[in-house]
Amino acid sequence: MASLAAQRESEYLTPTRQRVTGLVFLGLAAAIWLIFSRSTEAGLITTFKLVPGGIESNLPDWQMPTLMTLNLLAIACAFLGGVQMVRGFGRRTNLVLAIVSALFIFGFLVWAAADKSMNLTGLLNTALSMAVPITLGAFSGVLCERAGVVNIAIEGMMLAAAMVGALVGSISGSLWVGLFSAVLTGALLGLVHAILSIKYLTDQIISGTVINIFAGGMTAFISSKFMQINQSLNDPGIFKPIEIPLLSEIPIFGPILFDNNIFVYAMFIFMVVLHIGLFHTRWGLRMRSVGEHPKAADTLGINVFRTRYMAVILGGMMAGFAGAYFTLGSVGRFDEFMTAGRGFIGLAAMIFGNWTPFGSFGAGLLFGFSDSLASKVAILGVQIPSQLLGMAPYVVTMIVLAGVVGRGQMPAADGQPYVKE
Template structure:
């Protein structure tokens, strides 16, 4: 039987072809352009900044107190502009060479802009910018985004488009509030919340997988359905009820010793159980997705369901099970809005976080760790907006409220072209 082998000449021709194709590829000027905009904005902020900015770096419970950091606004912003300019120049150099721009270059641009913006916002105002509070709020506010994003990762890695994350978050918030109020125990609300997300996920599986209705359409309809149902029950039974809708909060759990470490302690180790559960879920899911048989089967179903079926993997069962698991995660994230924040349930209190969670999932390349980083970015934008609204800001209040959504649009528009969705996402089988 003849055997065909690759000759060295053929390999050389292929390598030359790959090199020529890379040379003909268009230059991606996206990041250098973004860096140029950052430099321009920093320069404008430096021109309008006066006085100094004060940053609070410690809390009263820390092992030792860090002094308030007072910085001259204009010089600091100019230094940040210079750092951004250097990073932009390096990015342009790598882009012109059609090479991958290192992550640290992009991170330098982002950090320079954030420091310049916070310094400019607090310049000459005489108020403290509570940096520790902003970072702690970032972690807390990212909870529904991370759990919602992970729900999308689990569902879409197995081939099901989960647009219904918004409804799962809202349903989780509603059930958590009612269960906690009826039992006078916020822990019962936390335990009940995942079942709301699982119910929405089962409806998505029924119509989107069994009856093959367009999964995007079903997801949007389910979001509207949950919004309508929870709005009806709120206005009919919960609005004026002191027994069905009470403000109950999960206790803050301080990890001994670690919670007293300056800056990092209050941010990472003085949170509710939801934040600690986030650490565990992200770690476990990151391992299971890429280093377990369960994860391999899930990814196989999402990439090539026919091949997975051929080797004995139950495609429909795998998709339904993962969709229900994702619904439970999203419902758990929805509990943050009520028992996680100590608030009563109100209409549509999820506030579009389900769609931002989808953006975090896409920006994170359908990867649990990437989703976490993207969610932290959006949580940070929200925390900054809330802080500026409290301490006062030269930016109009309505524009401050727009910050997290603007960051979402810019982030997805800037980086989504670099990622690829699972090949069989949204494709019915069999």
């Protein structure tokens, strides 16, 4: 492990990568300066509302002079870029990258809301709820891929679970029964994926594609055969937000974090549990060893097949839980293809988050944020088509994947079937 850490260290410190990252920082600084500052008239004021709509509070609005804020942000980015070019931030490069990106996004918000007011809390609240399915989907990917099984079937598992959750929830009249059956659906499809890719040695990407095609067809079939005709089969209701006393009173963060439904709380709990489980327990060590070097793990007496089956089924359950969010946590109804590619974005969030739970959550939050931003910007009447803004996460994922800003460490045996000799 020590050598691995050293290798990562050296990878971040390569002069080329350091300069490229520095150039990216400087480029963002220049973008703030050239695009935002230059198009802003002096004397405009940006206003951010800090209270979500519908709640009474005496918290004042947050106001700032637009041009000066933008210039300060540009200088801050340029300074960080300069330091990166000259000295480099070493292991903290990714953290600084996150800071610079956040400054850039904040600059964009300040510019977009110049002479207007924008509800910052509302924006963050929407971002968090949009991040939930993406993050949970990414957790599903982490579970599978840490054990060495690629799972591109997250999308299909989510879709099937969303449908089953709505259907069973409506029939039984109980949200919890619906949620349970959704998780079970995910587990079942996870089992199929495991059998195909572990027992029959089917290529894991093909096996995942099969599940995606099957889930798409089957949910659309059952939906148009039963659920669209008989509306009572498609009316499960949704889990209501639970306000946590005291914590939800905290200004700004209280209403964002502590007034949500169980899916949001579960996401945070899973994140911590998964992190501890993966990196601080024997179970996690075994799972990661199977994903890194199955042969060595086998030699040490770890049952590679059982570990992988467990991981993929758990991953399926996680994807099932993520799918239930769509019907039982947000919309309250199943629509055909309602997951709309969130499973694939979850996969991207997993890669972006470097196969770790915390990273996945961060990436999920970023994707959720850009989704919510795209919808808000349309309201503000900014001269950027919301569709083009919506592309940003995909472009960023491709850039990250290309290793421009420090390449991730994926499990070494990811995607390789294990054949016992």
